[in-house]
Amino acid sequence: MSVEIQRAKEEKKGLPPLPNVEVWGCVCTRFAPNPDFAIHLGNARAAILSYEYARMYRGRFVLRFEDTDPRIKTPLPEAYRLIEEDLRWLGISWDEEYVQSLRMELYYDVVKKLLAVGGAYVDLCPAHKFRELRNVGKPCPHRDEPPETQLERFDKMLEGFYSEGEAVVRVKTDLSYPDPAVRDWVAFRIIDTSKHPHPVTGDKYIVWPTYNFAAAVDDHLLGITHILRGREHAVNTIKQMFIYKHLGWRYPEVINFGRVSIEGFILSKSKMKELLRRFEDKFLGIDDPRFGTIAALRRRGILPETIKQLILELGVKSTDATVSWENIASLNRKIADRVCKRVFVVEDPVKLVIEGMTLPHEVTLRFHPAQDLGTRKYVLNRAEVFITRSDAHEALSKGGLRLMEFTNVRIVGNENGVLRGKAVSGGVEVAKEHGWGIVQWVPVEHAVKVVVLKAEGMRLRRIPCVGEAVLKNLAGEVVQMVRFGFGRVDRVERRAVRVIYAHP
RNA sequence: GCCGCGGUAGUAUAGCCCGGUCAAGUAUGCGGGCCUCUCGAGCCCGUGACGCCUAUGGGCGCGGGAGACCCGGGUUCAAAUCCCGGCCGCGGCACCA
Known part of the structure; x- marks a missing residue:
């Protein structure tokens, strides 16, 4: 889907033209991270903008690792690969790659x-x-x-x-x-x-x-024509120009953009490093959902298209931008809603026993009502399902409910916290006539423990839930937990599945 | 302290360079409707910056006046946009990148 939509959006937004393209002949941009940590949204802004401009002018795009400080910002050996992976995930490819310590x-x-x-x-x-x-x-x-x-x-x-x-x-x-x-x-x-x-x-x-020397020299040697970087580099441009003057080189065009931050997230590399060092067991790593690294956003179910769209909307303005999580969530939701599988996860489960059903009973559920994303099938030998407690309360007062994509149930009893119901024939219309709720459910025989991890500011909340067994086959996928929220299946173990919550 | 950048709706931002097209765009939020089995999703509509009136639900801004993009002044036929001052916020000032 997203390719056309993306393209339409881009054209509508349209990145402003680059200055002095004519005098350089062709355009060459670069992304030059320090491999001392994973990249965050701010770095992604430089990467995406540089890449998009190179593409826009059919020019070259270069990846260059700036690792010339073994003492204070010591490079992290695994960061080189990590950054490449993040870029690839963002849909960025590069024509050339350089490592400064090798030059x-x-x-x-x-x-x-x-x-x-x-x-x-x-x-x-x-x-x-x-x-x-x-x-x-x-x-x-x-x-x-x-x-x-x-x-x-x-x-x-x-x-x-x-x-x-x-x-x-x-x-x-x-x-x-x-x-x-x-x-x-x-x-x-x-x-x-x-x-x-x-x-x-x-x-x-x-x-x-130093950074200023290596970057200045490489920008010339590699034929970089346009530098897109953060505003914090403004003085560096002035410093670097002196080398160009001494050697008679022409300085590339520079565009400085403002800082991006995400409301409620940690984006500072040094702060993340510090937290990981001091509270190692309290954080899930470089991609902890409370961090603003690209890896973290990916891990919690933010799609690459979302980030790209966000960055292009931000543009090249020199003012700082604080994007709200609500905004990212709404962008992500629009995309994920169309392309992600939908599964049932039940928080605070209550058992519902259904009478009057021929057993065994086979039920097939679609992963998406409109897209062809496949189905999953469950054979029920016992007519028992889990539903969320709040749905159970509502069903009790309304006399019934509909188990989504399955069957209508009239509530007939409530003993020791277990609901008893009777299957009622008919489709959704029947449930709608009665004003019953249409709820997600999980067959007791095919339930797995699901732990949903939800980042709430600096806290990481564990929400114990039950989910469908099919979740065990969805490791790494971004899913919509119906009437619960979006998230990504983070880890699958024999008896439990861990999902990192993205947003409602 | 010294350089530089910015302050637009509840929130995040666009517009400012090149003054009129801005009674100010977009997203989110909020309100309502629809709904193909998510009423905590989706889709659609409405609502937003100033002023006045109000039976407080909302209504009116046609001509003239006033008012409207941090505050105050200025330039101009005309300013969110240009100039000056103030206040507030942010960034840089490494033998870091």
Whole structure:
């Protein structure tokens, strides 16, 4: 279904055109995550927008892992695959893939060029001393030493002559620039990888480019024409432009968009890491339903089309956006309602024994009333079903009810919490005439324990339920639990099924 | 503290760059109806930003006046849109990405 609808929506919304496409000839965009954690909705915004623009202009789209900090934002070995998986799930494919920690020699080449043309220098001042000078707009004594000295010192850095903190490479900028952060920023620093090994390259390198250097160089080397990234990168653009100026490169077009957050969700990577570290047993992992990671949204039954649609609606605005869960839920519901199987799950179950039914009785239920999603069949040797307590109460006062897609039942008794009923012939019309409720039900013989996990703010509530046996065959599927809500079958065990609740 | 961005309905946002088409769009929410076996789903209709009147259910905004997109001022025939000031909120200011 969604392809046509999606396309129609996109066309209607229409991403605004990219600036200066003519001067670049073709469009090339990139998504450049740090593989230190799974990606969240904010990252997905950059990924989806970049990918969509590349597609829109029939250009290239590049995936680049920015893993040049083995010490503070240490890459997570499994994150590389995790991110690829998330992107694929979102329907994103990429033409090229790069890992920065595998491109170190390239960065060394460029910085040597930069040192040779006097666009950078090796700074041997302690950090605090440099900061003092910088804050008053003064150059450090190493700034004006000749290129030969700089190159020599850089080689010494590579050889391990200096230890952490003793030497950095700085890019020459404008020392009078109003924002001190821009003044002669650090391009390379020494990281002792014998103490902080890099998951990809181990202790092979000790001189590491900073984000600003590696990203700036790669954007040029890979022919990136349009950069779409978060507003928090605004100063980085200014910093990076100095390299381009020194080397005579043309800086790509930049579009900064605002932050996205989801009301009531945790989106900060550091916060998620912290929570996982401190309360490991209280969380279900990187994709815990209280987190705003793509993996978490997937795990709780949000469909990729929903996320894509949401991001395209948000567009490229520079203002921050807080999307409400209600909004995501309604978007998701519209799509899921059409494509997901419907099953019966009963909360707070009450037994109902039906008399006057020929046994064994075979009942076939469709997974969807309008789409052909198949059926499931149950053979009843005992006419006993579970229904929800609140439905039982209502049936008691109205005298009967209809078991959806099965039979009408007149209530004849209520003993020790077990309802007794009599099967009444006829279809839905009969039930409607009586004003009886049409309810979901689960045959007692074919019931499995279902635990529904519902994220409520910071709490994760366990709702014990019973469900149809067929749930055991639906592992990983997003389902509609009729008159209960949408969710995804998270785990199937011999005696119980776990469902993560998405939304009503 | 220093740079930068923003403040539109209950909520989330569109529009602002290029002033009139905005008595302000969309989604959600809310109200009602329909319903193909979900009345906690779906579909349809209505309801929203200001003012006035009201028998409080709702009604009226045709011409003129007033009012209407944080507040106050200004420019203009005309401002949600441009300018100035204020208040509030957010982001950046790492040998992080």
